[in-house]
Amino acid sequence: MTEGTRTSPGPLTFRLWAPDARTVELRLGADGATTVPMVRGDDGWWEVTTDPGDGRYAYSLDGGSPVPDPRSRWQPDGVHAPSALVDPAAFPWTDAGWRGVPLEDAVVYELHVGTFTPERTFDGVVAHLDHLVDLGVTVVELMPVAAFPGRHGWGYDGVAPYAVHAPYGGPAGLARLVDAAHAHGLAVWLDVVHNHLGPSGNYLGQVAPYFTDRHHTPWGAAVNLDGPGSDEVRAYLLDNVRLWLEDYHLDGLRLDAVHALHDERATHLLEEMAALADEIGERTGIPRTLVAESDRNDPATVTPRAPGGAGGLGLHGQWADDVHHALHVALTGEAQGYYADFADPQALPKVLGTTPFFHDGTYSTFRGRVHGRAVDPSTTPGRRFVASLQTHDQVGNRATGDRLGHGIPLGRAAAGAALLLTSPYTPMLFMGEEWGASTPWQYFTDHQEEWLAEAVRQGRQAEFAEHGWGAAVPDPQDEGTVTASTLRWEEVAREGHRELLAFYRQLIHLRRTVPALRSVGLGEVEVCRGPGAAVTVRRGDVRVVAVLGGGSRGGGRVEGELPEGAEVLARFGAVQLDGGRIVVGPDSVVVLGGCA
Template identity: 75%
Template sequence: MTSSAHTYRVWAPDAERVDLHVGVQDPRVEPMTQVDGGWWALSTDPGDGRYAFALDGGDPRPDPRSRRQPDGVHAPSALVDTGTFAWTDDGWNGVELRDAVVYELHVGTFTPEGTFDAVVDHLDHLVDLGVTVVELMPVAAFPGRHGWGYDGVDLYAVHETYGGPEGLARLVDAAHARGLAVWLDVVHNHLGPSGNYLAEFGPYFTDRHHTPWGDAVNLDGPGSDEVRAFLLDNVRLWLEDYHLDGLRLDAVHALHDERAVHLLEEQAALADEIARETGVPRTLVAESDRNDPSFVALRGPGGSGGYGLHGQWADDVHHMLHVLLTGESQGYYHDFTDPDAAVKVLGRSPFLHDGTYSTFRGRVHGRPVDPRVTPGWRFVASLQTHDQIGNRAAGDRVHHGIPAGRHAAGAALLLTSPYTPMLFMGEEYAASTPWQYFTDHAEDWLAQAIREGREREFAEHGWAGDVPDPQDRGTVAASTLRWEEVHRGEHATMLDWYRTLLRLRRERPALRETPLGEAEVRREPAGGGELLTVARGAVRVLVLLREGTATVDLPGEAEVLARFGEVSVEQDRLLLGADSVAVVGGWS
């Protein structure tokens, strides 16, 4: 660090005294001065750059807005000047959501090294695959070395073992150089239980509302103006200082906000402002279980009264595909066993429940999507995600329990849909590795509570057997991708299939641009199996699931664009074997 003075600021409205602890090598303590609005400030020599705040004689705590926690979430913060990052992306124009193909990855298990720099080594693989957006699971500082990141507690800091702030900047810069946008998964609805010192500084939380993870963030009570500013400034940090192209907002239904202008609306407006100032699209995607298109409806005067976010996850697409391919019917999968589920979700709406009765919830759920207002590309859909794999008892991926042809069929149905597709790391080559839940908590009571909680949850879902210990390093190792598989046997075959489908998605606009409600979807028995036909413009996707064979008459100009499994053409007939799929163009 330089010896020039640095100004420290912290919001602590109820404190009577705040002391700044500066330095680790040559520590000193200095009193801070109270300024307007509950803020405290002090300009002083930063020493070695480490610092912490102590309120009313208490223990030193990390800065709530810390940019770096080099020794963990309980230790002093470190100063970071994000303005010194060496960017080379001045010519970057970004990626619009309507053109996106998203690839979700976890930095710690995407490679054996588990770092941002190691991710860079595989970016060319993603470009060759046909991906346009890399979505990083949360990187805000969390306890220990290993974890999913949803128990982050320093929302402005970048997890040290991944490579810290500079490592993230290098990854984003390298991605932009290859034409890839980068989104980040952020968690604003709660903080983790270990290292969470925010409540000591001010009214960041409220007991008026609750989430599945504890008290809700205070968005509408006394002191909430600064809490909202804390979260809005966090959006600005990621989009401006780190040049990120978008954010996935975790579980927005748990953001309890009774104000006239919801926090999400303010965050969307901020992202739009940054996009206008920089000329680069900035995308905010909501993750919600409400099946409510108002998240992506227009906001403000003249709009439709929505939040104005740019996209949202559509888990019903995943649920439909999972049931179609596996036949599972427990829990929330039950309603998706309805034969009309695939017809509706592939053809008319990303939501099976759009004002219909949900047996899982025991009530009516969701709201209809009007395709004239909200196009299909605003909904991010998937065959696999970190949630839907990792929250299974063994963390098994969907392709671990079905034939390769059925996996290929699911990929075809997703990647030829009007929704914005998202892949989960390793899906494209049918990775053999599971994706399991893992943590690295130092507190024995917390680790045991997590073990017992997950065992209870899985028992309620009817999943018997041993549950991997989240605290066991072997669980992390088991969940780490094995890149040596990529070019071997069935893995290479599946990778080629995904590449082909994504190429067709680019080359055949009808696949992604046919509006909701205008595709023709048929599901019918065929030769002991089930034939699913999806017509989008002049392209047909034909899938024969499970047993038997099927014969389909082809028009004279038809051309098989892609095939997987036992697929052949004899004269003017297409022959499909069990668990096979064909994409046919030129259908008049």
């Protein structure tokens, strides 16, 4: 992980799995001028031992154009150029005393390296770690950093799953960030995409049968997990998990859209990944956490493994989108598309009190079918579900990338934060949420092929035109789109922003220090939708009283007796105490402790 490519004083062995190739040549040097024939083994692996020269290399199959190494750790000149050797033992790690963050202590902060700071680099993130520590979060979740086309993008069109995006700082930059985060007491999770590759720079299918048309995904052919050659494909993905958790000292991975990993084997790939993460965690004494994004609403995803396949897949956590949807509808009143079902008055009480899955065997109008399975809180605790008010998906996939706080009053956003951060779930914030960032977070790309750039433009326009938003959709290829999506850190100290930030800090502190917010679990929480916009949550001796609106939304305030022994732990907005009575005004919230 040196700043430059690795050169070696002696020969190095190069290996490539290409079972269908007739000939394979190793091309050495940035210009590929040196050609070295490789020798095929019986297992479809080609091999040669030679001097690596300047550390740049590529492979030519059957006399074709050179392609990067499928296991390349670095593409310094982009995803179409030769790969660069990296020595993973070269980085001077200083985190030998790091012991990790267990899931029950996790407060997650999702960020995109390219828009978190104007520098758009890992080192830019390092400069703001003190802010995250002061906020009280314990886990930084990086959006994908695997190499993707161009300079900037979301990262979900990555094409080199082992390589670290060069404009962010490459392998050494990621290592510096993880090392610095551990020094600050912060764990680091990484969002990884194993279910597909992007359309530009996707060479894996040319090298070996990494994909199959036996199954399909929204992005095309599925990863080959159960057909001929799938043993090596599974090994490729498992080694990728090992790379991030061991070589980069990462504490966990968020696995993108695991429902698109079609696997008909008796032992699912996800179960193997979970077992690998557990083995690494046990061996190192540092917990390694795998969190799935799954559309199935199936608690088996996070049910522990058991001998003979009697248990679940054994992943440690999964995103709980239904919690987001119910909160979003309650806060904004939006009820179009997949939000429609969550306009049910019982949606919020259900997902905050008894289950993360509103659809747990119930009919989903958006899908046109019954969806999901019930969660048993006694065997699947709430902490296994990661809940949020905002995520990159839920903000960035809106036509103009508007954040939750852009459409509702500040006090209502604060009330949403209180409901989330006092819930029995593992909470996750999206960068800038904590101070009510004014910047949108929009969809942006930097494709070099004009046909692909135009296809993306037209696709986004068409996607939102039927909602009446077509003319307002920003151009993903415009440099101004990524600039507009970059956080403005000067806002942190401004009026309104600093008050919301202080409230977030206070809530996170309460989550860590108030016993009921640590011990009273899912299924033991009482949630009541009162008259108008009022919501009351009781979790042990903690009560949250929120008014999510007022005026035209009705139910402008809540007034009542202060519970015996109660004290105000946090408040935001119009909250008044008068003797033994409490009044919570429109778009305001109070958190009480010690309630009898």
